Amino acid sequence: MYTLMQGVKVVEVASWTFVPAAGAVLADWGADVIKVEHPDRGDPQRGLISSGIVPGLTASADHLVELPNRGKRSVGIDIKTPEGRAVLDDLIREADVFLTNFLPATVAKLRLDVDDIRAINPSIIYARGTGQGVRGPEASRGGYDGASYFSRGGVYDSLMQPGAEMLPEQPSAFGDIMGGLTIAGGVAAALYQRAATGRPETVDVSLLNIAMWNVAPNVVASKLLEGVDVPVYGPDDRPNPIARNAYQTKDGRWIALVMLESDRFWPDFCTHIGRPDLIDDPRFVDATARKTNNRECIRILREQFATADMAQWRERLATMKGVWAPVQTPLETHDDVQVAANGYLRTVTTNTGHEFATVASPVQFGGEPTDLGPAPDLGQHTEEVLLELGKTWDDLITLKEGGHIS
Template structure:
């Protein structure tokens, strides 16, 4: 796969595909490389993290990097030559820039008519905003409605976590690439694949969007903790200030088991809570009782008390707790990788596993680390490589 993309959204797709077994060649600008590399010197990425630029490692693990100046004829020749032997070309560049640099669909297909051409964008390939720059913070989180949906009423919008939409979008692109490869193998027909951050946001908010059109301005039903319609679905505070989430939608099925486990078997025979309808009518009182019960034990104690529970429940964890989560460890969801300089770091990998094999990620390449190797593998001899280097076409 040939990747001409920057930042996180589209490159994240290349990282996933590399973990799925693809050879991914990352084409970076000859001077400076992917602009995301500069975040570690601008203060947005802490420099004292053992030499790990996590914003580069995260979306670029497992790739080969070449430095190419696409503004030069030689640089465009190099990309066209590489495209001849690639199954997929993926880019995040805007339409006007793709045309200016000679890497639009027609340009790449002139070199390889069968190549799958993939575009990641902020707002989709059509409409007045097709050539408008976008990031997940504005295209997905803000314009896509995700931030507003997660912000409490009458408060300022909450800020998005880093790469929140980008990583979901990259995984979505990877799935689109896999489907396009299957289609081409099955039918012989190649594809242009498009994924936008705005479209991703709309899909993520499907229930909210549908309800807004079905019921006008009426939002999805909203309940606070104290008046939740089903007391077995909610967050309960422990003695040491942590929270346990119960998620048992079939309350009639699980109510006796939960009450027995938490030490209130008397409530099973209480007529106020005899069935789902009764519990709904008296939910405020039941939630108050359960609040009192959960406040009597620490999180560690509740882990043991609730361990036999057959219904779904979980602990509200911080991101920093995930590497030590037993299920995460058992399934290898956050393995240890190393940078090209040998610095170790822990990295969540894509959640798809094949044949129960855990993903073992490789580190992200240095800027232009594989330029000569990739060009030689593409059949470009040393004489031409030296010519391109002398012209400033490649790093």
């Protein structure tokens, strides 16, 4: 792990992926992140492995737990009991950051709101993730990325093809992972402000706002163009046939072309695909001509790309100047040469001794990737952390016998 945040202590009272992912990023950056879980049930994310919701998981490598929880220490505390709450308060007193994504009703019931936490530690950074924000008539409603991010935030609609009969498939935890990274950035900024001015800050990130940021051009344009009949272009009718369009190869794969400055790249593109005759074809000689004859141009390009399979096109286009990319499967991305060269995947050994590769958070420092630690078992570090707080072994025995810690 990096050492940029060495000495920063984070207390995380959160579950699932949104917000815990922020703790993982902060741990990647060197913070000591203490994950507080119920001593018996733990984070409900741990239960997915036995639910059948995620097929193919094995107890040796539960990647949906490992990804948002790597590098943390787990402490099992029943914070609903007075004794357990006293232990949590001791952790908060020594912490720099408090993370949560509990719903407002639960936060109020457990006395975990900003004022409650600041009454214990006035200088703490308080960071919370929500579905729809902390204000408004629906602030108390829960939110997962499938609802608050993909649906309400406009992401699904922005990805829909004209005339589509089904929603696009939702990648697992897509909005949650983005939200966690954003919270971590907000926490870093808040720590900087506290170091400069002494003033702690409250950091708020919602899945709804993350979605709006991701599709901001569409959200902004929708109001500016409200009432205007905006043309919708399908794959057969792109104004620029070699930008924001994809062509299928002989073996059923896809190649995406993103050459926005089409006149600049057209001659080189035509040469590389084996159709130099198209360079000076009056129908396609410049961007205006290609726009006028776009359907015919797209048809010809489709026919050409269908003459060879993906492997052949990768070889032919390797030296092309314009931007293009194969539409890769997650497994192909996993094995991508650029991923390997830059250390975007790091090998982690789980507590059961199983090695697997996980994705590093997308910020590198010092020009080098960092090593990552495994996710903790439930309550793995309870004794270690509480002894650091000054508890004695007799204290721990009493708390365990009372069911307040694990």
